Amino acid sequence: MHPAFSVIFLTTLIGAGQGLFLALFSGQLYSAVNLLPAQESSFYITGSVIALGLMIGGLAASFWHLGRPERAWRAASQWRTSWLSREVIILPAVMGLVFIYGLLHFSGWHPNWFGNAIPNQPALIVGVITTLAVFILYIATGMIYASIKFLQEWASVLTVINYTLLGAASGFTLATALAAWQGSGLIGFYGTWAVILTLAGLLSRAASLYRNARIKYKSTVQSAIGMRHNAVVQKSMGMMGGSYNTREYFHGASAAWFKSIKYIFLVLVFPVPLLLLWAGFSTASVPLLATAFVVQYIGLLFERWFFFAQANHPQNLYYQTI
C-alpha cells in the first residue's frame, strides 16, 4: 500500500496521547491506594493538556486524509459494520473524556463519596471510563487494518496488539519525561513501565515481522484472471499514464530504501529509547528523557510507514506491467 502521511501522523499521535493518558491515570490509581505518592493537580492538568494536544493533532491529520472533509460528520453513521466509523465516534469521545478528566483536576472540586479520603474522586471515576474508551480506541484503530482479510500482512491480532503496545510505550516514555520536568516522584514508576511496554512492543512487532516474512499469498495471477496455467504473464494493464490503481496500492520506494526503513525503525523505536530511558531516569534528566520520547516517536513514524508499505494488496496482481 502507499503510506499516507496523514494516517501515519493520525495513528502515531493519538497512540501516544492515549498512552500518556493511561500513564496519568495509572499514577492516580496507584496513589489512591497509597502505592505511590499523590501528585499535585498541576501534574495531571499539564499531562491532560499534552495528551489532548496530541489527539487534536492526530484528528487534524486525519481530516487531511479525506477528499471531502466537510462531510466528515457522516462517518459516524455506520458504526454497526465499520471499524473506521467506530474509530470516528470513539476518538472525539476519548478527547472529551480526557478534557473532563483534566478539568476535574483543575476545578478543585473534591467531594468525599467513598469515605476514606481518596483524593479527587470525580476524576478517578471519569478516569476509569476514559481508560475503557482508550482501549476501545486502540482496538478500533488496529481493527481498521486487521479486519481487511485479504491484506494478509494486516489481518492478524498482532496488528491490534502492536497498535496498543507501541502507542502505550510512547505515551509512558512521554510521561517519564513529563514527570522529570514537573519534578514529580513518578519517574521510576513511569520509566519502568515505559521500558516494559517498549520491550513488549518489541516482542509483538518482531512477531509480526516474522509472520509477515513467511506469508503465503492466497491470491495468484492464476486466481486473479482464472487461468489454470503455470506460465501467465501480464502484457498490458490497459493504460499507460498510471491510474488510482497504480498510485494508491504501491509504495513506490526502492527495495533498498524499503529494507533500510525496517532497520531504522527497529533501532529508533526500541534500543535507543531504552538506553536513553535508562540513562535518563537514574539521573532524572529532562533533556535525556525528552529525547527518548522524540526519538521513539520519530521511530514510530518509520514503523507506521513500513506497516503500510509492507502490505501487499491483491489488486496489484492486475498491475504488474504497463
Added chain:
Amino acid sequence: MTQLALVIDLNVCVGCHACVTSCKQWNTSGAAGPLFDDNPYGKDPTGTFFNRVQTYEVGNYPNTETIHFPKSCLHCEDAPCVPVCPTGASYKRENDGIVLVDYDKCIGCKYCSWACPYGARELDEKEQVMTKCTLCVDRIYDESLPEAERKPACVMACPTNARLFGDVHDPDSEVSVAIREQGGYQLMPEWGTKPANHYLPRRKTKMHIHEDELVRVDNPLKKEDIRHKTTKDVTLDDWLL
C-alpha cells in the same frame, strides 16, 4: 431476488477497448458530472475509468495464447467494500444487487477501495469521491430508450458480443445459461466475495473422428475399403486366364 451482472466471454474478446471508451463516454456525460481526466493530451495522461481491458499471455513460446481481460466492478454478492464504508455512501441495492456509491455522501476516505480485492474502485481526483462501475444504472431502467438499448454501454458497444448482461439469479436467463453451460467462473474465489460477474473461459473447438466413421462397414461393394497392396505371388487368376 435479482442480481444483475455481466458475463464476459474471454473466448471472443478481441481486446479492442470499445467497452472502455463507451463506458467512459456514457459515464462522463451523465447527471453525476464528468469523470476526471488529467493531462489527456500531454505526457502521463491519467483519469477515472470504470472499466479497463488488460492483456495476458498464457503459456510458453511457441505454445502461447493471448488473453484480453476486461475488468470492472464485479458487483459482489458478498461485497467486502460495503460494510467498511463509514458513511453508508457505498451500498448494495436490494432490488437488483448493483453496488453503488452515493457521491453526495462519500467523504473520499478510500477505505472501501482498500477493501476491494480486485482494485475495481477509483477515487476521482477532481471530485474527491469514490467512483466505480454502476452497471449503467442510469441507462438500464430508462424507459425513454428503446427496450433493446436498456443495457450497459459496454454491452451495447462490444463488436464481438463478448459481454452478456442479465440476472444471474434467474436460472433461465441468457447469462445463467451461459455460466452453466460454458463453464463460467468467478475471479479470486478464495476471498468468498461471490462476484456476480462471471467470466467464460477460452474454449477450443475440436472434432473427434473415430475410425469406423471413415469406413462404411455395411457397404456391400467395399468401394470405400482401404486398398491393400497387390501381391507378386501367383494368384487364382493366373490359373484361370
